[in-house]
Amino acid sequence: MPQLSLHSPLGPLTLSEEDGKIISLDWGWGRDQTETPLLCEARDWLDKWFDEPKTMGTFPFPLDPFGTxxxxxxxxxxxxxxxxxxxxxxxxxxxxxxxxxxxxxxxxxxxxxxxxxxxxxxxxxxxxxxxxxxxxxxxxxxxxxxxxx
Structure with a gap:
């Protein structure tokens, strides 16, 4: 499963992707780093969101959280x-x-x-x-x- 980490004001965060969708965001730096187009776009969006959340709206990329x-x-x-x-x-x-x-x-x-x-x-x-x-x-x-x- 591809993961990509980023530095944030809350500390390091790691995004994970599966089948072209974001499935998790975890605190901490991930062991493996894979720059897929989706993870790079999501990372860049988050970087901008931390600067100006009111101008960013809702997260525009597909999410697929595991749950009931x-x-x-x-x-x-x-x-x-x-x-x-x-x-x-x-x-x-x-x-x-x-x-x-x-x-x-x-x-x-x-x-x-x-x-x-x-x-x-x-x-x-x-x-x-x-x-x-x-x-x-x-x-x-x-x-x-x-x-x-």
Missing amino acids: PYQKKIWAALCAIPVGKVTTYQALAKQVGGSPRSVGQAVGRNPIPILIPCHRVVAQRGLGGYSGDGGLDDKRWLLNLEEAL
Whole structure:
């Protein structure tokens, strides 16, 4: 599976591709580096997004996260949250069905963070959690970058 890493303000990130689609974004530098056209375009898009997220819109390349149908439904709803906006676990649960807890579990298992913007989901009282390498500090940083806080 081709992987390509990039330097970011949150530290090194690694994109992985399978069958012409992005399947994961992980914290850390990947062992293997393969410059496919998709991975290079995705890396360049992310570089620009970290500079000006409000001008970049949604991630324009195909995503194929591995997950259950319910998780994929949650992740699709995350992609519809505009840059600079947040929603709550409770509001997302009402939108897609399920409980705030089940939504939180699906959000926490998002294999393509930032591109599937799980950082835009917050708790009723506070930020909630974040599974990125820097935890809530990364979530707060991403929301500040998007001017959502």
